[in-house]
Amino acid sequence: MKFILSSVRILNGRLFRNPVIVLAVLFGFSTITCLGADDKKKTSTKEQAAAFLDKITRLDASSIWPGINPDWFLKNVKANILKPVTVYPGEGTYFCAYSALTYLILQDDPLGYAKFVIDLYKDGKAVYKETLFNPPATVKYEAGRLNYKGIMDIHPADQMWYLTLADHYKGYLNIFNRKYNTGDEDSFWASANYAKHNRMARSLLYYHVEARGTDLFRPWIKDLFQYLDEKRKKGHVVLYINNRIFYKKNHVTIKLSVPTHFIVLEKISKVGDTITLIYWDNGAKTQMQLSPAFLKRILYGITVLTRPGNE
Amino acid sequence: MQNTILFMLIAASIISCSPKNISSRYYFQHEKVLDNIEESYKKIYQSNPFSIGFSSRDFKTISVTIKTDTLNYIYEFTVGESRLADTLTKYKLPAASVIALISQMQSIRCTWISNYNYYVDEKKQSLIFMSIKPVALKVPFKNAKYYILTYFAQPQYFDSEGRLLDRRKMKTLRKINGEIFKRINDKVCYTVSVRYR
Numbered sequence: 001m002k003f004i005l006s007s008v009r010i011l012n013g014r015l016f017r018n019p020v021i022v023l024a025v026l027f028g029f030s031t032i033t034c035l036g037a038d039d040k041k042k043t044s045t046k047e048q049a050a051a052f053l054d055k056i057t058r059l060d061a062s063s064i065w066p067g068i069n070p071d072w073f074l075k076n077v078k079a080n081i082l083k084p085v086t087v088y089p090g091e092g093t094y095f096c097a098y099s100a101l102t103y104l105i106l107q108d109d110p111l112g113y114a115k116f117v118i119d120l121y122k123d124g125k126a127v128y129k130e131t132l133f134n135p136p137a138t139v140k141y142e143a144g145r146l147n148y149k150g151i152m153d154i155h156p157a158d159q160m161w162y163l164t165l166a167d168h169y170k171g172y173l174n175i176f177n178r179k180y181n182t183g184d185e186d187s188f189w190a191s192a193n194y195a196k197h198n199r200m201a202r203s204l205l206y207y208h209v210e211a212r213g214t215d216l217f218r219p220w221i222k223d224l225f226q227y228l229d230e231k232r233k234k235g236h237v238v239l240y241i242n243n244r245i246f247y248k249k250n251h252v253t254i255k256l257s258v259p260t261h262f263i264v265l266e267k268i269s270k271v272g273d274t275i276t277l278i279y280w281d282n283g284a285k286t287q288m289q290l291s292p293a294f295l296k297r298i299l300y301g302i303t304v305l306t307r308p309g310n311e
Numbered sequence: 312m313q314n315t316i317l318f319m320l321i322a323a324s325i326i327s328c329s330p331k332n333i334s335s336r337y338y339f340q341h342e343k344v345l346d347n348i349e350e351s352y353k354k355i356y357q358s359n360p361f362s363i364g365f366s367s368r369d370f371k372t373i374s375v376t377i378k379t380d381t382l383n384y385i386y387e388f389t390v391g392e393s394r395l396a397d398t399l400t401k402y403k404l405p406a407a408s409v410i411a412l413i414s415q416m417q418s419i420r421c422t423w424i425s426n427y428n429y430y431v432d433e434k435k436q437s438l439i440f441m442s443i444k445p446v447a448l449k450v451p452f453k454n455a456k457y458y459i460l461t462y463f464a465q466p467q468y469f470d471s472e473g474r475l476l477d478r479r480k481m482k483t484l485r486k487i488n489g490e491i492f493k494r495i496n497d498k499v500c501y502t503v504s505v506r507y508r
Contacts, residue, residue: 072433091427092488147477148487153430186489278382286383 041307043206044111049081052114064124067144068156076157077117081110087158088283090149093185095162096282097192100238100262101204102161103280104305108206117157120164131203135164138180146185151283162190169203171196194240194301197262201238201303208308213240213301215259224296225275228268231304237265239279240301259300337445337458338495344419349439349462351412352424359404362425363413364508370417376425377402390417420444422457423508427487431478438463440487442507457507461487466497475500 059070080087084106089099105113112128119126125134143163144156152158166189167180173196177189184190192200198211212219221227231237243261264280275295278287338345355361360378366387375395377384379402388395390413396406416424420443427440439462468476470484473494477485484491492500 069433148429148485150428151430154433183486183489284378284383285381286385288385 042107043109046081046110049110049114050078052111053078053081053118056118059118059121062121065121065140065143065156065160067142068121068160069144070121072154073121073144073156073160076155077114080106080157081114084110085280085285086283088151088155089162090146090152090158090185093149093152093162094187094190094192095166095185097197097200097262098162098165098190099282100264100280101197101200102158103264104201104207104236104238105204117161120160121157129204129206131168133164133168135167136180138182139163139167142180142182149185165200166190169196169200171199192262194259197238197240197301198303201305205305206308207235207305210304210306211301213299215300218296218300219302221302224299225268225270225292228265228302229270231302232265232268235304235306238301238303238305239263239265239299240303241298242300259298337443338460338499338501341419344415345441345443345460348412348415348419348421348424349441349460351408351415352426353439353462355405355408355412356426359402360426361402361404361409362423363409363416364423364425365416365421370420373413375399377404390414420446425508427461429487436464440508442504444507456503456505459488459490459492459502459504459507460495461492461500463498463500467494467500469494 053074056074059074061070062068080102084103087099087102087106089095102113116126116128116133120133124140125132127133143160146159147153163180163185166185169192170178171191171193173188173191173193177184177187180189194211194213194215198209201207201209212221228237239262240259241261241263242259261281265277266280266285267276267278269276270292273291274289275292276287276289277295278285280286352363362376364374364376366372366374371390373388373390373395375386375388375398377386377398384402386398388398396410399406399409412424415421421441422444423440423442425440426437428435428437430436441460441462442457443460444457468478468481470476470482475485475487475492475494477483486492487502488504488506490502490504492502495501
């Protein structure tokens with residue numbers, strides 16, 4: 001937008017004195033922007049983020065975050081920037097919603113992410129996209145000390161980031177446990193319902209967010225494959241699924257039919273009656289084949305994230 | 312008198328089905344086969360990372376996750392299906408050994424086996440995570456409970472009650488998947504959980 005405005009200023013000031021021509025140019029420029037020429041443009045780039053981080057050769061130990069090893073912290077942030085796909089929510093935690101959004105943030109605004117986590121580490125509070133995050137002392141004490149969470153054990157920046165997000169955003173699932181206590185990363189304190197996820201997406205990402213679905217009822221979409229295929233071509237798609245069915249934990253007679261997990265759709269294809277999904281989940285891309293009926297059964301929410309104007 | 316006998320029978324059946332009672336002796340009753348499963352899995356895992364779980368109640372459907380550098384592949388098979396061997400071979404897994412492992416898991420109602428990484432003093436360690444669904448742990452109208460075993464590569468630390476401790480903070484209990492584990496021997500621990508993976 002800044003670019004458009006500055007361009008118009010130049011055009012208006014030096015070349016075009018006629019406001020009609022200026023408006024026509026502006027309209028044409030905006031149309032191009034809206035129609036997708038700008039769709040692949042990222043808010044910031046991996047190179048910008050890497051250049052920013054390269055200037056920070058070392059961080060001092062922080063009294064604000066006593067559990068965080070500064071060398072591992074910096075290494076973790078750099079790894080996230082270079083390979084967003086490996087960003088991991090930790091074994092057994094309720095961080096999947098935050099992790100799915102982090103995967104998208106790292107692709108769209110790696111510089112914003114890097115600046116934010118460095119500021120948060122240095123000052124104990126920081127602003128991301130106009131939102132101030134100031135986690136409580138309990139979160140600051142625990143970040144960097146979470147263990148038995150797989151590779152997240154040595155990813156203190158991820159621990160800080162997830163705990164901060166989980167502390168800041170609240171939904172109805174967090175009503176009975178709003179204040180962090182040790183171990184709450186594995187409890188309802190950290191969980192996210194669908195509306196909370198979408199609220200976070202709107203607040204953290206520079207995308208237009210369109211959501212279909214609820215926590216209890218599946219979205220009514222006639223041809224789910226076609227819908228997902230079309231939406232995936234337009235932007236990013238986050239799926240809200242019933243994980244218990246997805247991984248077919250069919251060991252109990254009565255299953256609670258509610259969604260519990262967020263994954264990012266990467267690719268969808270169909271041959272005959274078999275749908276092949278490639279999705280991002282838990283620090284890796286996974287391929288799975290399933291029937292259209294099964295897909296319909298597990299899917300409770302579809303969040304489509306597109307550049308504003310490209311909805 | 313009849314009521315007393317009936318009460319005693321019900322009480323005895325409840326006690327005999329309690330997870331605590333099963334946990335304390337289950338490993339030793341099935342030690343050989345459990346250790347065999349762990350050994351085979353560990354050996355095969357070195358050739359290519361994978362995990363196996365039974366996804367149906369009748370222990371006839373398996374879910375195999377194969378990890379590669381670029382993608383994780385999740386496949387579902389019926390036990391004995393020829394597709395299974397073909398797929399394993401495609402990913403350079405020793406089909407005969409994996410099928411034998413599946414058979415052993417089926418025989419003991421082992422629902423899930425995987426490798427689990429954790430870090431001590433920032434050094435990567437791994438353990439083998441196994442969950443078993445013993446028949447006696449099934450209680451009507453309650454969530455299924457699983458007997459979980461963890462096989463560590465190194466001897467672990469325990470408190471006076473036999474609970475697994477965190478090495479870094481010797482007085483802190485170490486939780487895996489949110490559960491406290493108890494000692495079977497220096498390297499093997501157990502717990503009872505509603506989550507099998």
